[in-house]
Amino acid sequence: MQSNHTIRKPKGKLGVLVVGLNGAVSTTFLAGVMAVRKGLAQPVGSLTQMGTIRLGKRTEHRSPLIKKFIELAKLDDLVFGGWDIRNENCYDSALHAGVLTLDHLNLIKKELQAIRPMKAVFDQFYVKRLHGSHVKKGKNKFELMEQLREDIRAFKKQNKLDRCVLIWCGSTEVFISVNGVHKNLKKFEEAMKKNHADIAPSMLYACAALKEGVAFANGAPNLTVDAPAVMELAKQMGVPISGKDFKTGQTLLKTVLAPMLKARLIGLNGWFSSNILGNRDGEVLDDPDSFKTKEESKLSVLEGILQPDLYPDLYKDYYHKVRINYYPPRGDNKESWDNIDIFGWMGYPMQVKINFLCRDSILAAPIVLDLVLFMDLAHRAGMKGIQEWLSFYFKSPMVAPGLYPEHDLFIQLMKLKNTLRHLKGEELITHLGLEYYD
Numbered sequence: 001m002q003s004n005h006t007i008r009k010p011k012g013k014l015g016v017l018v019v020g021l022n023g024a025v026s027t028t029f030l031a032g033v034m035a036v037r038k039g040l041a042q043p044v045g046s047l048t049q050m051g052t053i054r055l056g057k058r059t060e061h062r063s064p065l066i067k068k069f070i071e072l073a074k075l076d077d078l079v080f081g082g083w084d085i086r087n088e089n090c091y092d093s094a095l096h097a098g099v100l101t102l103d104h105l106n107l108i109k110k111e112l113q114a115i116r117p118m119k120a121v122f123d124q125f126y127v128k129r130l131h132g133s134h135v136k137k138g139k140n141k142f143e144l145m146e147q148l149r150e151d152i153r154a155f156k157k158q159n160k161l162d163r164c165v166l167i168w169c170g171s172t173e174v175f176i177s178v179n180g181v182h183k184n185l186k187k188f189e190e191a192m193k194k195n196h197a198d199i200a201p202s203m204l205y206a207c208a209a210l211k212e213g214v215a216f217a218n219g220a221p222n223l224t225v226d227a228p229a230v231m232e233l234a235k236q237m238g239v240p241i242s243g244k245d246f247k248t249g250q251t252l253l254k255t256v257l258a259p260m261l262k263a264r265l266i267g268l269n270g271w272f273s274s275n276i277l278g279n280r281d282g283e284v285l286d287d288p289d290s291f292k293t294k295e296e297s298k299l300s301v302l303e304g305i306l307q308p309d310l311y312p313d314l315y316k317d318y319y320h321k322v323r324i325n326y327y328p329p330r331g332d333n334k335e336s337w338d339n340i341d342i343f344g345w346m347g348y349p350m351q352v353k354i355n356f357l358c359r360d361s362i363l364a365a366p367i368v369l370d371l372v373l374f375m376d377l378a379h380r381a382g383m384k385g386i387q388e389w390l391s392f393y394f395k396s397p398m399v400a401p402g403l404y405p406e407h408d409l410f411i412q413l414m415k416l417k418n419t420l421r422h423l424k425g426e427e428l429i430t431h432l433g434l435e436y437y438d
């Protein structure tokens with residue numbers, strides 16, 4: 001099948017700018033890439049590094065590695081930078097995050113120590129539990145956004161970069177819903193100049209990135225690029241955007257199990273999800289305003305998959321509750337429990353119980369890598385605006401206005417791989433397979 005996209009070759013260095021550079025997810029990502037580059041670790045969990053893609057008929061036995069099939073940037077060509085409110089090198093931050101052991105960190109100590117954050121745009125109004133000490137000053141939000149643009153330009157110049165991707169791994173901001181100030185670019189910029197409260201710092205990073213022609217991916221549930229004005233800017237600048245909220249632990253499981261219930265037409269009475277985590281993300285989410293942003297993101301998943309409107313007898317009135325409890329002793333090693341009350345043939349009740357002992361940043365780090373590489377690919381392929389094919393990585397995937405998001409993990413994976421096939425002019429895989437029996 002002919003694709004109308006030509007993919008520009010990934011020449012030169014790719015800058016990876018991370019907001020929240022000193023956080024748990026970011027430092028685990030950085031350390032992992034550095035270790036993989038040196039052959040000291042395997043990039044487990046990364047589709048771009050370990051995944052394959054089937055091409056053509058099953059009888060052809062063609063399943064190359066994705067990174068051999070399509071032109072992705074090489075790990076050796078990534079150059080890291082970013083912003084944080086703490087002026088600390090990334091080795092010290094990784095130690096504080098407590099995700100990786102000293103044995104691992106010491107193998108890449110020098111490289112991690114060399115990375116320090118630029119001053120952040122931060123306002124405690126948006127993340128109540130944090131205090132920023134390494135923060136920019138400016139007359140208004142517009143001016144702060146311009147300072148971020150200067151940072152991006154300087155980073156590109158100093159490191160002789162061909163291009164950049166920016167990814168938000170910063171804390172979850174308070175809940176903001178789309179309103180008049182996000183309606184179009186003109187209103188959005190006016191609101192920045194007036195320091196309007198509905199313009200959060202993450203939106204300033206997004207705006208700066210897009211104006212500099214840098215792709216932007218959002219790993220947190222903040223509104224950020226999921227607003228008409230920012231979408232308009234992305235289109236205008238020909239830059240890809242994606243989000244939001246990395247799909248890692250409990251929601252990852254939910255988007256595998258719920259499609260199974262629906263596929264077998266098993267009914268649902270209730271789904272109670274609870275978890276404990278003790279990292280800084282847990283502390284930030286302990287604030288009700290930041291939790292609300294996360295809650296909205298986590299709750300949307302079931303409704304999207306089960307489609308109660310289409311299946312009222314099975315899914316009309318289920319009870320769905322999500323709880324996140326900050327519990328410091330666990331650090332980054334989250335534990336989650338799900339109790340699922342279901343019903344089958346003639347309405348007989350049954351239960352499913354899940355206890356997942358995961359590591360938050362270990363699950364998130366490969367997603368950061370894949371998003372960086374795929375967003376860069378999208379940009380080089382001339383794809384602009386919302387990248388729905390990257391829904392696979394997000395709890396609340398961004399979609400074109402009027403569309404409902406696709407949450408089922410395996411449909412998302414099929415969409416992603418078919419997009420890669422399409423970009424390379426390969427036949428799409430429909431799984432019809434009747435031709436094998438003719």
Ligand SMILES: NC(=O)c1ccc[n+]([C@@H]2O[C@H](COP(=O)([O-])OP(=O)(O)OC[C@H]3O[C@@H](n4cnc5c(N)ncnc54)[C@H](O)[C@@H]3O)[C@@H](O)[C@H]2O)c1
Binds near residue numbers: 025127
């Ligand atoms: N780990 C996961 O599985 C997972 C899954 C989905 C989403 N997320 C989201 O990813 C984000 C990062 O998670 P984490 O565990 O690394 O959290 P973290 O608290 O360890 O790191 C966040 C970092 O962002 C910095 N920060 C906050 N506001 C900033 C700003 N305006 N500018 C620059 N830096 C800023 C903080 O100082 C901190 O270093 C969170 O929003 C979290 O909700 C994580």
